[in-house]
Amino acid sequence: MTLYTLFLFIYFCYSFECSPGCIGGCEADNTCRGGCSENYFNDTSCLYCKWVDVTDDINEAFIPNGSYCMKTTNIIVKPTWLPEQKDLEDITTEKIVTFTINENSNADSSFCYYRQKYRLGKWFRLDMKDIHTDALSISITKNPESSAFLSIDVTNSQRDAYTGNCLAHASLNETKFETNMLVPVLNPIYSADSKKDENFYYIFVNVKEFKVVTVSLTIKPVNGKTGVSKFNLTQEVADSLAKDLSKSMYVHFSLEQDGIICYPVCIPNIIMKVILFEVEFNGDYSILIDTRGADRVNYVQEFEYEVNESGYKSSKCLNIWSGKPHGVFADEEPNGVSVRIEGKANTRRYFGIMSEEQRANLNAEVRAICPKNCNSDSGNGDCLPQEKKCLCANGFGGDDCHKLCYYNGKWQVNDYSSLCYFNTSHCDQFCKCEPGYSLVNNYCVSNECKNGNLGSGDECIQNSEGCLTNCMCDSSSGWKISKQKGKCVNVLCGNGIIDDLYMKGKFLRKEDCDNGTNCNSFCHCLDGHSPDPNDPMSCINNNISGGAIAGIVIGGAVGLILILIFFIVLLIFVLRYKKVDINIYKIQQPTYYYYIHGSTSAPPSKTARYMIDPIDLDYGNDTTATAIMDTRFERMEVNNYSRNKWLMIIFHTPNNPKYVFYFEPQVLFIRPHSTPKLLTSYMTLHCTTKIRDMKIPYTIWFSKSKSTLESIANLLKDKSFETWTPEDQVQMDKLCKNVRRHCHYQITIKTDAASSTHIDMDELNMSEKPIAEGAMGKVYIGSYRSVPVAVKQFRWESLNDEEMAELKQEVIAECEIMSKLRNPFIANYMGSVTYIPQVSMIIQYFVLGSLGEYLRKEKEDYVKLPYKLKVRMLFDTARGMQFLHENRIMHLDLKPDNLLVNSLYTDSACCIKITDFGTSRFTKKNNKNSEDKGLGTPIYAAPETYHDEYTNAGDVYSYAISAWELFYQEEPYKEFKSLFEIKDYVESGKRLGFDASIPMLLKGLIQDCWKQNIGERPSFEQICKRLVKLDEDAINHLELDNDVSDGRIEEIINNRTQRMQDQLNEISHD
Incomplete structure (x- = not known):
């Protein structure tokens, strides 16, 4: 036993990459078995x-x-x-x-x-x-x-x-x-x-x-923006690239190590890191410099040097390329620049690649594109740098948009005897065959193809139906590769219609049948059969004797009896068993210990004694992405090629809340000499995450005893590396004596998750400490795909599982609504994380924070706001609320803390954006011990909400209290000692007071908005119209701006911008 224990220790310690900080070895690469020692960060890797x-x-x-x-x-x-x-x-x-x-x-x-x-x-x-x-x-x-x-x-x-x-x-x-x-x-x-x-x-x-x-x-x-070019694109390098347009070279720009810090001449108001490079070449082609592969925002500038009379050398901006995508499809485009540089004779040109990131390191692809400028002067085409090639007009093509020798089924040259059809297999852009292929009837044909065999890359046997001379299926006439090797099948075969089939544009034949009885997969009748005149889709036997007819009658009678028996059995089955709930395929399957000791990696083959087809699963979405929350399935066929042994396959499904992979069955047994067995794999995605090329392992076991395999499955079930005991190993050793073969391999996922608002938590880079807290939960700053975001995590610690599930569904529904709302005065909703218990909502981060942070003297960023800016803020709020009400959405918690400041400049297109509409209902459900009635914050709540009466007019009341607070920049009801006093005061019809400083138009608006009778309060559409007059009247109240300091406002903007950058830097990695 001691030797055995020693063997296990050596095996587990040295079989995986394991950090020195791990206690008790590793169960997988960089996955510690027993935690981390005291000097290490206690995660599962112990690497930090x-x-x-x-x-x-x-x-x-x-x-x-x-x-x-x-x-x-x-x-x-x-x-x-x-x-x-x-x-x-x-x-x-x-x-x-x-x-x-x-x-x-x-x-x-x-x-x-x-x-x-x-x-x-x-x-x-x-x-x-x-x-x-x-x-x-x-x-x-x-x-x-x-x-x-x-x-x-x-x-x-x-x-x-x-x-x-x-x-x-x-x-x-x-x-x-x-x-x-x-x-x-x-x-x-x-x-x-x-x-x-x-x-x-x-x-x-x-x-x-x-x-x-x-x-x-x-x-x-030193003086001047000095720097040394780190890369020179010479004529020799450019010509080398132009000889082979498929060739690329990659240049590494390490801005962290080599970049100079300066104000670039083309963006003189932002400090950036810059690396200089030079280009000097001449030719009828262009050079493309593309940094989009890194998917990071960067810029490229072109400049020239100027020397004045005093000999001072300065720079002048010529061009600037931005790495920020723009336009309708900006969200789908990667960050980075794609710069086309055309040749100039005897001219050295100066460029700089730039980034605001201090640690940016970029790999730029450099290649030649668009030879002869795509013959654009003749109207043949245009150069598309984003696509790295020419876009040619009809009848023109190739790398340089020359006139094609063959186009749209017609030759465009007089002598084509030595030419191949353009765009056919192995025929180049000049209608010449590639090396290793010979010309036959204007096709490029391999030697194997000419000899009636299938060569590498050939699709079908020459001269078979639908097969061209070059052993390729005639796709232009609707022919494609069939499942039967070496044959083509028409795409119309199987559509349930008798179609005319064509080849090379000429009539070939009419289908014998289509998807009917005695009809094969090529829409031919089986041998000895002909089309059935009574059923055009099917075929019948050519010769039917009298005995055969009698047999058919008797067989029909027997068949009828069997059908009756089948329906009786089916009825019993339906009555005895309940319908399978599709939701069962959306839950995680049991964990089976991935035991591969003594196992070999063996892909499916007859040599490995088993076959699984397919092992690349796309779940029917080979060309489209898979929608989130959609349960997809794909069937798989498993063969046991062993002569005398049972086969057991176990699928070791991942236990990850981002997705569910469910195999039915998860453990499959196949006897020797049996027919292939079908199983079904189900996939449900819970967020937009990377799944393409993901591996799902499986293990294959062979034994003459099925009971041995069943015992192994039972032993592995619900076990993991942590729970696998020495006693389990002893039992496994005994069982493995009856195992003749043991191998493992993996299923590969070949689809992508569709873009959605269901965000992968691992793509969020969050601060460790919250930047704000409230009744709803905590707010963290973070970044999502390089965009600053605010992450709101709901505080639901006191909820049981049922309440958690109910509220989770409500949040998801609310997020679905928010994802469809797009308005300049509504905070941009980016998504939510709902696949884990800690539900989070992600919105755009606003560097200037909420309006409430500026209104009270005890706040760090208190500042006296200009009156015209206050009116503008009220106007933006009213327009945003008008939009919400028009879409039948009540805010329920309108207050300055839920008004995000987009700008502190009066002339900005938008100063305020509304957030947190609807989320107060989540707070109320969570606030079990609260005796307060109503949704929202009490001091802003309308009197009717204390009796659970909620209307659009309640938001108008809250707007009035917020307007009063914004004008006076004081806390409402600050002299009151409790919320009960405020409640009694408001329900009795009393309101906040005014002094002589408030303009009459604003005072009248506020008084109308907080009237006791909800029917007398104006709508936000009416409020917007009145605010236009308020804005025009603002010039008559310049005395209200006596204590306004523009310098203080600028200081706050600068400080908050720096604070945000510091917070983002703090959460970024090396």
């Missing part, structure tokens, strides 16, 4: 070092060292984002500073964010007061013996700033030993109440792992 919150008071951190995680206690303790002066070293320009980072160095977190928060490094401070150039050149070298991954981070934020701005980031990977950063000289970033008497650049040089490295750092002030 233990995460430490930099805001906590800690005295230790965990840093990678190869595949290990090392603990360090040399932590820099700092009160803000920046260390104290004692942990900074002052540095000056034009001076080389050399230092070493090792295990004794301090560990700290950077203002440029990394997955591994703490890193060993060294801080520097550079005084910028006496620097008057427009850029800094920072040279960094490391000793060649070091394999450290070195990073350099630069910020212009000052000590009292809210956080450090990641102005510049560069790196030296394990194989690179020097780089030069070009960093622009910018104004310092201060806090709002700063004295603004400092101007420093702070630099943090750090290493990714526990590595030793010696670094030399030099800083020089």
